[in-house]
Amino acid sequence: MIELRGIHKTYSGAQPLHVLKGIDLDIAEGELVSIMGASGSGKSTLLNILGILDDYDEGDYRLAGTLIKDLSETRAAQYRNRMIGFIFQSFNLIGFKTAVENVELPLFYHGVGRRRRHQMAMDELEKMGLTDWAEHYPNELSGGQRQRVATARALVTRPKIILADEPTGALDSKTGVEVMELLKKLNREEHITMIIVTHDPNVAAQTNRVIRIKDGVIE
């Protein structure tokens, strides 16, 4: 599903920063993988490149067979919309939209019609057990509920991969466990490829494979 070959990334500036120094990585379809590393190790940069939020200087990145390289912003947005679902540490829901409107948003950019969009978003929320909370605004929801809304938003377009950046980082341990159970279940039952960035060993332990990054290379 994911093929990285010799990825290099340097942040230019007064002192150029060579963050990724030749990453080779393969992740198969349906895998549940975690990426670990200390801060500054380059794991966030790697995640950004995987999520087509950032570009890279050298190497090749193939996502589901498509070469992701030197894309225009519009093209990158299209690929993100079609192939990738994001789950963020701080949820990143839009505050003035209700839960269901937040879940609808990726479908809006996908060009799905209004009624169908609403139906799909409601179905997704139902799976998350949030039907009763659909018309609530994010600030009326608990942390766990918010992360479930965010998960619904990530899943609603049926992406090829889910990228989760510290999905349990902002949650208490009990809720964190619930969210992890949910992600594992999605991986198991719907065979969605899932990549979780974390520095929590407990979270990493629950995944099939742990990828450790140190100083821009995979250990």
Place this chain on the structure above:
Amino acid sequence: MIELFSEIWQTARRNKLRTSLTGFAVAWGIFMLIVLLGAGNGLINAQMENNDRYVDNSMMVFGGMTSKAFDGLKEGRNIQLDNNDLAVTQARFTQNIDKAGAIIYENAVTITVGENYVSSSLRGVYPMDQEINKKKLVAGRFINDIDICDQRKVLIISENQARELMPKDPRLLLGQTIRVGDLAFKVVGIEQEDKSRMSTDATVPFTTLQTIYNRGNRVGRINFTFHGLNTEKENEAFETRYRATINRQHRAAPDDEDAIWIWNRFTQALQMQKGMNIIQVALWIIGLFTLLSGIVGVSNIMLITVRERTREFGIRKAIGASPASILRIIITESIIVTGFFGYLGMLMGIGANMYMDATLGSKPIETGLFTTTVFVNPTVGLGTCLGVTLVLILAGTIAGLMPALKASRIRPIEALRAE
């Protein structure tokens, strides 16, 4: 489209005070623009109404004084127009001249009916005078060709005079024979009062007056309507030709510009039109500059909005919003804010114009000699409203452009990092 509007409604609702304060600047700009244009139109219309009293495509010719020595005669001779000049005018310029006539005056005659009398002047005219000076009759008829031919002693009296002479029912004068000086004239028409000047003239056939008051073949002034002279240049060329012909009749130099005076109402109207256009353009410019400050305000607010919503735009982009879709949101919001408040301002401006129309517009100013109104119908037309709408949409786009470009360039990673 519905999505776009509901998005904008959601965001505008969050910042009511800010949105309405910004909107006020735009509304004020448009309000000023409409009021200025309305007032300008009022002035212009008032002027037009004055011009409307006679036909545009007409000229009037007066005798003058030669300023050049010619043909053995020295300068400084008075030129007196006569029947020959009228005949020449009628005969030689048929290409352009439709109807030519002449006017002659007799001052200070006394018109008497029973015990009532008024002091009046007499105007001897041709039938075409009615058309050229847009005379309207309350009753009866104007001078006709038979009156001219037979030198009939018929008279058209002004409404004003009719009321003086027969206070109870002025219309009864119609058909009566009344005394004008020592002579008897038959009243055939009553002329409508012209508000712009006191009507103290009574109108008689030209030939009648010329004969009765011993004018020989002398003529006061010649007037005529014309066609086919559409530019200032054509008019000038015609005037030069006409002047040369009439001058020659009086042994004056053909290019002597003082021998006869030509008053061309058409070129005068053209120049007036030019002046009006300049006024209108000036008003637009002033109004647009007022509006500009409003637009800058909108642009400013949109910049702040974009900054506030940086994170939101980052999220949108991460989940698949293209830069163009972000651009669209901001520009549409800008256009809607500008358009909505602009329309509010436009409605207020139209309201103010209507108020102006109801007060100043309908209040004539009495000068003693004539009455006039400063403002006539001080309102803007549908065309102006459409123009202003266009300006609003354009203004909204311009105001939103910078902030929108800024928003569309937001990079999702940076936006999501900023907390």
